Amino acid sequence: MPTTQQHSQHDSSRRGWIAFVLLALTTIAAFFVPAFVIRPFRYQAPRALWIAMALRQRAPLITLITGVACFILAWALWRRAGRWGKSILVLTLLVVSFSAVMARLNYFEWMFHPITGAQFLAQSASKLDPKEMIMAVRLGGDARAYPISQMAYHHVLNDVVGDVPIAVTY
Numbered sequence: 001m002p003t004t005q006q007h008s009q010h011d012s013s014r015r016g017w018i019a020f021v022l023l024a025l026t027t028i029a030a031f032f033v034p035a036f037v038i039r040p041f042r043y044q045a046p047r048a049l050w051i052a053m054a055l056r057q058r059a060p061l062i063t064l065i066t067g068v069a070c071f072i073l074a075w076a077l078w079r080r081a082g083r084w085g086k087s088i089l090v091l092t093l094l095v096v097s098f099s100a101v102m103a104r105l106n107y108f109e110w111m112f113h114p115i116t117g118a119q120f121l122a123q124s125a126s127k128l129d130p131k132e133m134i135m136a137v138r139l140g141g142d143a144r145a146y147p148i149s150q151m152a153y154h155h156v157l158n159d160v161v162g163d164v165p166i167a168v169t170y
Contacts, residue, residue: 013080020073024092027066030059031099035107059103067100118157120144135170137161146170 037044037052044052055062074089081089123145128134133148139162146157151170159166 023066027096030062031103063100063103
């Protein structure tokens, strides 16, 4: 029959694991939620986008605090953890570390990079769907059309229209 001290240690260990899991989930969410919400080719509700941007801005501090707390709790839990428990701690700390590092990088630059060496077709040679939305620019006698489907992914295109350098963005 467990003693009061053993029961107290078990409750303490359980609370430590719960705190560890909650802190790890917070750290991971601080990186993954903005990355998931702010994706190309997907509808982004204004409120969800606002939350994602606010979280993205605060993610470096959040992941620092919760990540350090995860490491401290993992160190405290390590002594009482079995082989599976230690494996879970190590794997979770790897994902927490990854999330904390990624929260400090501008990973959106990897998703949204400028188009280099854009090529244009005559309207008659274009295979765009008639319902495809485009952005158009006309300067003097020169005109260009930029499909939204391409601009939504790249966001920036440097071009010259009518001998005038322009930056097309969406």
